């Protein structure tokens with residue numbers, strides 16, 4: 287039951303909902319049924335068949351249409367008096383600027399990625415609009431409240447890094463199916479279909495000087511080479527020759543099962559792969575319909591293919607990429623929604639798994655592992671949507687003491703399935719919502735301004751359009767029309783840039799760098815104290831004891847300091 291006070295707040299509120307997927311559909315319905323009258327929805331996606339099992343505002347006939355618009359129309363059917371505005375667009379579009387955000391009383395996120403969440407967080411801070419953030423994975427979920435100056439912002443706490451695996455496990459000693467999947471998608475798929483120039487530790491010696499047969503880059507298709515031949519050559523190289531080389535290393539296999547090389551001729555008689563030569567080239571195709579499974583008559587994605595079936599899919603998928611999607615080769619990166627890519631990766635992972643004595647998996651399972659998919663649970667989304675609305679109402683009433691971060695747990699813990707926690711205060715050293723300078727240890731005599739911009743400011747801090755000032759001097763600004771000095775600065779190391787900019791050398795009292803971000807008018811100011819590692823290493827050497835110096839070097843070696 288809602289009180290008069292709550293009802294009044296609900297009726298007068300203007301709400302922005304970002305994301306109309308699993309959480310978003312539930313949320314829009316709950317907002318409508320709770321009495322909200324004025325809602326804007328932003329979602330950049332169109333409806334896919336795979337959304338229909340849980341995004342219940344959508345039907346089969348809506349596949350291909352805008353999620354935001356269909357969600358609006360579905361709700362207007364049972365609440366026609368509501369004002370719902372649908373934006374089929376990316377929330378990062380500059381039209382959704384600070385001014386746009388300022389018109390709302392509260393912003394509710396139902397997103398699925400860090401990048402968009404960070405962007406909305408920064409806009410909400412700049413516009414001073416409260417944000418209710420949410421997320422679900424399977425049975426787990428959480429809702430958090432972010433009110434500028436009152437609670438922590440979405441970026442106050444570092445987010446856990448995605449799980450990674452040691453390179454040598456992936457390249458040489460896989461022991462789980464996930465290792466084979468990572469190898470197949472991040473190394474083999476990337477090597478064959480992605481950017482040829484990117485570094486790729488396939489550890490499969492694409493050239494071997496000691497053997498003339500392997501003196502060239504095997505991954506490059508030879509001039510006029512038949513696609514079947516090319517496929518078999520790749521197959522024999524990565525599953526045969528390379529495994530043979532790897533398995534000859536006695537030390538590695540002392541306590542492990544030695545892998546067995548697999549050559550295409552052992553698995554498939556020559557004629558088996560030629561059965562589908564009907565792949566007409568250069569005809570216009572809908573890439574989503576290109577499927578090696580379909581052309582080999584394999585229907586059920588939940589079946590586990592045999593080694594023979596995996597090998598045939600491997601060759602067929604490779605062939606289809608060259609026959610039907612040749613233009614994309616060189617620019618592809620693995621996408622869990624790309625059927626042919628998933629087929630290729632599943633097949634390659636299965637063949638590698640067979641080689642290493644690991645059990646094979648179905649396409650359905652492999653897709654889940656490759657795409658880090660945790661299958662969504664509709665009831666979790668519904669619970670989380672309900673909690674978002676509860677927090678939104680508290681925010682509208684400014685009931686600060688009642689705000690709660692709530693975790694939806696998988697198992698009952700301390701007699702609770704929903705665990706409410708009081709929100710934390712803003713983190714005083716958060717580079718997004720506080721003005722505390724970030725300390726950056728960097729070798730200023732070796733690192734270029736470009737490294738600082740690309741690797742730290744853009745990649746790590748998520749500032750897409752930075753403008754970097756040193757004092758009142760402009761060091762860097764995004765844009766094609768950089769003048770000569772700016773272009774030279776960009777390629778120069780930080781020490782040089784600094785000297786040119788202000789004639790102040792890096793020393794014990796390093797000056798501040800101000801990095802202001804113009805992302806969609808978000809005024810994010812970020813101050814850096816840049817310490818020169820070069821300077822610090824001498825400082826440690828002369829002013830500190832030897833032990834400190836060694837521990838400093840150790841930190842460097844362990845990668846705790848930025849390069």
Ligand SMILES: Nc1ncnc2c1ncn2[C@@H]1O[C@H](COP(=O)(O)OP(=O)(O)OP(=O)(O)O)[C@@H](O)[C@H]1O
Pocket residue numbers: 304305306307308309310328329330331332336337353375376377378396397398399402662
């Ligand atoms: N930058 C963005 N701008 C607008 N909408 C976004 C942005 N990023 C993500 N979204 C939307 O957020 C929603 C998240 O919903 P959900 O997590 O259910 O994902 P989904 O894509 O619908 O499902 P799945 O990923 O499981 O196939 C999606 O509809 C997606 O389009």
Ligand SMILES: [Zn+2]
Pocket residue numbers: 438439440441442443712713716717718719720
């Ligand atoms: Zn913060």
